[in-house]
Amino acid sequence: MTTEIKENGNQLIALFSGRLDTAAAVQTAEDVKPLLEAQNKEIILECEALDYISSSGLRIFLSIRKEAAAHGSKVIVRNINSNIRQVFVMTGFISLFEIE
Numbered sequence: 001m002t003t004e005i006k007e008n009g010n011q012l013i014a015l016f017s018g019r020l021d022t023a024a025a026v027q028t029a030e031d032v033k034p035l036l037e038a039q040n041k042e043i044i045l046e047c048e049a050l051d052y053i054s055s056s057g058l059r060i061f062l063s064i065r066k067e068a069a070a071h072g073s074k075v076i077v078r079n080i081n082s083n084i085r086q087v088f089v090m091t092g093f094i095s096l097f098e099i100e
Contacts, residue, residue, distance in 0.1 A: 003015070029060055036064065062093075076097070
């Protein structure tokens with residue numbers, strides 16, 4: 001699992017690649033800390049290369065959303081595959097995030 005964060009103007013783009021499972025969640029939570037501190041930014045969670053997300057990964061996404069709202073930022077989840085979309089639907093995350 002890798003997480004790369006890029007800045008593009010008013011956007012912070014987090015590129016997730018691999019399997020965001022319980023084993024990867026500890027490092028991923030550390031990697032996304034800049035997103036948690038972002039003020040008035042558009043945060044893009046780019047999931048095109050994300051193969052799998054566990055409950056630990058969902059908690060990371062939820063913490064990003066919570067902190068973004070507290071700091072006036074907006075979160076957009078992009079390019080989720082059908083399996084991850086199904087997880088988002090089953091857990092209700094589909095209504096918590098703007099999905100593109």
